[in-house]
Amino acid sequence: MPQITIGGLSFRYLLEGPEGAPVVAFSNSLGATLEMWDALLPALGGRYRTLRYDTRGHGGSETRDAPTEIATLAQDLAGLLNALGLGRAHLVGLSLGGMTVQALASADPARPLSATLMATAASMPSAQTWNERAETVRTQGTAAVVEATLGRWFTAEFSQRAPETVQAIRDHFLACDPAGYAVCCGAIGRMDLRPALSAITAPTLVIAGRDDPSTPPAMAQEICDGIPQAELVVLPRAAHLLAVERAEAAGGYLRAFLDRNTSGG
Numbered sequence: 086m087p088q089i090t091i092g093g094l095s096f097r098y099l100l101e102g103p104e105g106a107p108v109v110a111f112s113n114s115l116g117a118t119l120e121m122w123d124a125l126l127p128a129l130g131g132r133y134r135t136l137r138y139d140t141r142g143h144g145g146s147e148t149r150d151a152p153t154e155i156a157t158l159a160q161d162l163a164g165l166l167n168a169l170g171l172g173r174a175h176l177v178g179l180s181l182g183g184m185t186v187q188a189l190a191s192a193d194p195a196r197p198l199s200a201t202l203m204a205t206a207a208s209m210p211s212a213q214t215w216n217e218r219a220e221t222v223r224t225q226g227t228a229a230v231v232e233a234t235l236g237r238w239f240t241a242e243f244s245q246r247a248p249e250t251v252q253a254i255r256d257h258f259l260a261c262d263p264a265g266y267a268v269c270c271g272a273i274g275r276m277d278l279r280p281a282l283s284a285i286t287a288p289t290l291v292i293a294g295r296d297d298p299s300t301p302p303a304m305a306q307e308i309c310d311g312i313p314q315a316e317l318v319v320l321p322r323a324a325h326l327l328a329v330e331r332a333e334a335a336g337g338y339l340r341a342f343l344d345r346n347t348s349g350g
């Protein structure tokens with residue numbers, strides 16, 4: 086898979102789809118990789134050029150083991166789009182990826198053609214909780230938190246029905262660099278994007294999972310309340326990693342939203 090250097094760090098990415106088509110860029114959640122979008126992408130029907138990448142410190146992307154903010158993750162995404170000559174794009178992120186998209190869309194409102202924020206939040210309690218999780222992972226690896234994490238990411242029903250899918254996500258999570266994971270925990274703990282939400286002028290779709298214990302629908306509602314042009318969808322039978330668990334449904338809402346916000350769509 087290709088690598089590209091942004092700000093002195095090497096990032097793993099995947100650019101697919103017809104050249105010249107509108108670009109849709111995808112940003113992954115904490116402890117996942119660009120493969121988390123595999124099941125959702127077919128819903129876009131080959132109409133879009135899709136860019137996926139591993140967030141710094143995840144999968145095949147490097148990180149610096151130093152305090153890092155969500156704004157820095159947003160600069161990574163902007164730098165990647167610029168380096169690939171892609172410019173404006175529809176931005177899609179889940180959880181940490183959704184925080185990255187909120188930060189980029191508020192810092193540079195002209196950048197997104199639209200923003201889709203899945204299972205995410207503008208602030209997450211509490212800094213202490215995130216620091217404790219970071220410390221656990223630094224000292225014991227991601228294995229120490231994998232069971233609890235998968236319990237938040239998937240409903241019990243889905244874990245029983247799709248064990249191979251869950252296993253693939255588990256494998257990526259276990260392979261995540263502990264420092265990369267911990268650095269992002271610190272960024273989430275310090276994050277407060279709420280004052281910046283009103284700067285987002287792009288059409289915005291917020292998708293929440295009704296059964297998501299990590300970023301429940303109330304957090305999605307808070308985002309919607311802060312963004313002038315936001316619409317909310319709450320998916321039933323969906324825990325946190327709804328782009329995997331409800332790939333078809335989430336992909337269907339995304340596709341309809343993108344089509345509505347693409348000229349000629």
Ligand SMILES: O=C(O)CC1=CCC(=O)O1
Pocket residue numbers: 113114115116179180181182234237238273299300325
């Ligand atoms: O790890 C979790 O359960 C919740 C989470 C917060 C940010 C993210 O990407 O995942």
